[in-house]
Amino acid sequence: MLHNDVAGIARAAEVLRDGGLLALPTETVYGLAADARNGAAVARIFAAKGRPTFNPLIVHVVSLETAEELVEVNAQAHALAKAFWPGPMTLVLPSKGRVADLISGGLDTLAVRVPAHPLARAVLGAFGGPVAAPSANPSGQISPTMAAHVVAGLGSAVEAVLDGGACGVGLESTILAPSEGGVRLLREGGVSREAVEAVVGPVVADLTPGRIEAPGQMERHYAPRTQVVLGSVATPGDVMIGFGAVGGDFTLSERGDLVEAAERLFATLHAADTLALTRGAQVIRVAEVPEVGLGRAINDRLRRAAR
Ligand code: TXA
Numbered sequence: 185m186l187h188n189d190v191a192g193i194a195r196a197a198e199v200l201r202d203g204g205l206l207a208l209p210t211e212t213v214y215g216l217a218a219d220a221r222n223g224a225a226v227a228r229i230f231a232a233k234g235r236p237t238f239n240p241l242i243v244h245v246v247s248l249e250t251a252e253e254l255v256e257v258n259a260q261a262h263a264l265a266k267a268f269w270p271g272p273m274t275l276v277l278p279s280k281g282r283v284a285d286l287i288s289g290g291l292d293t294l295a296v297r298v299p300a301h302p303l304a305r306a307v308l309g310a311f312g313g314p315v316a317a318p319s320a321n322p323s324g325q326i327s328p329t330m331a332a333h334v335v336a337g338l339g340s341a342v343e344a345v346l347d348g349g350a351c352g353v354g355l356e357s358t359i360l361a362p363s364e365g366g367v368r369l370l371r372e373g374g375v376s377r378e379a380v381e382a383v384v385g386p387v388v389a390d391l392t393p394g395r396i397e398a399p400g401q402m403e404r405h406y407a408p409r410t411q412v413v414l415g416s417v418a419t420p421g422d423v424m425i426g427f428g429a430v431g432g433d434f435t436l437s438e439r440g441d442l443v444e445a446a447e448r449l450f451a452t453l454h455a456a457d458t459l460a461l462t463r464g465a466q467v468i469r470v471a472e473v474p475e476v477g478l479g480r481a482i483n484d485r486l487r488r489a490a491r
Pocket residue numbers: 210212213214215216239240241242272274276288291293294295297317318319320355356357358359370371397398399400401
């Protein structure tokens with residue numbers, strides 16, 4: 185475990201330079217990072233997660249200018265970058281072929297993001313290159329929002345975990361594919377659809393699981409070991425996760441706040457799974473949240489966890 189200090193950041197950059205795997209905090213979730221130009225290091229990401237190689241990775245860079253070295257940035261993408269970078273938004277754009285081929289799994293596009301988390305930015309700065317990073321969880325399981333989640337899920341598969349405490353946004357980035365013809369929404373996430381539409385006008389949602397544009401939008405995902413069922417009425421014995429007026433063993437937000445619910449979502453699923461296994465509960469029941477703003481992304485994750 186590396187600490188949030190000068191030595192920790194220097195060591196983190198060294199792990200990347202040596203072709204190793206580094207778990208690092210971002211404002212969304214912890215990422216499993218490797219040097220994006222090092223094919224062998226990138227291959228280790230897929231192996232560590234048990235991730236199919238047709239599911240491409242997001243590349244993290246320090247700035248829009250750096251992103252422009254890797255992808256063709258059109259006018260729509262520029263507007264989005266100005267509005268939401270650094271932050272929880274990923275843009276899928278035509279690739280210039282400057283990173284390891286394996287990252288995009290044979291697509292001619294590349295997903296890029298400029299994270300806002302100060303530690304992620306410090307590591308990117310110290311390393312000085314593009315960093316490929318999916319969420320730092322075994323493929324299909326709950327995303328990590330704390331260093332301890334990474335250690336529990338991936339443990340010895342990573343050289344180092346940089347501890348940045350709990351992630352502030354708590355949901356993965358919103359993925360957009362902007363082109364002159366319009367902006368497609370490939371994954372709901374930390375920037376709400378409403379906020380995106382305020383910048384570029386109506387988006388076309390392209391979220392159908394199975395018809396995979398963002399292949400990570402696979403049906404079962406974000407899943408605890410225990411069966412998740414959506415609903416606000418628990419059967420005795422269930423572990424219940426409430427929201428607002430709906431109470432339970434846990435609440436995503438007692439005051440019905442979607443930002444707080446997003447921040448707590450994955451940690452609550454992790455904790456509910458532990459409780460369910462301890463108690464011998466067969467079901468984790470989760471109240472859905474209002475389908476507005478970050479609520480769309482929260483419900484998206486809950487529905488995939490429940491498949
Ligand atoms: O917030 C986040 O985005 C976090 C942090 C670590 O940055 N990362 C993350 O990565 O959620 P991951 O691998 O769990 O999800 C990446 C998603 C997948 O659904 C993948 O299919 C999609 O991005 N993706 C990556 N490259 C793509 C491309 N060229 N075209 C379409 N979708 C792409």
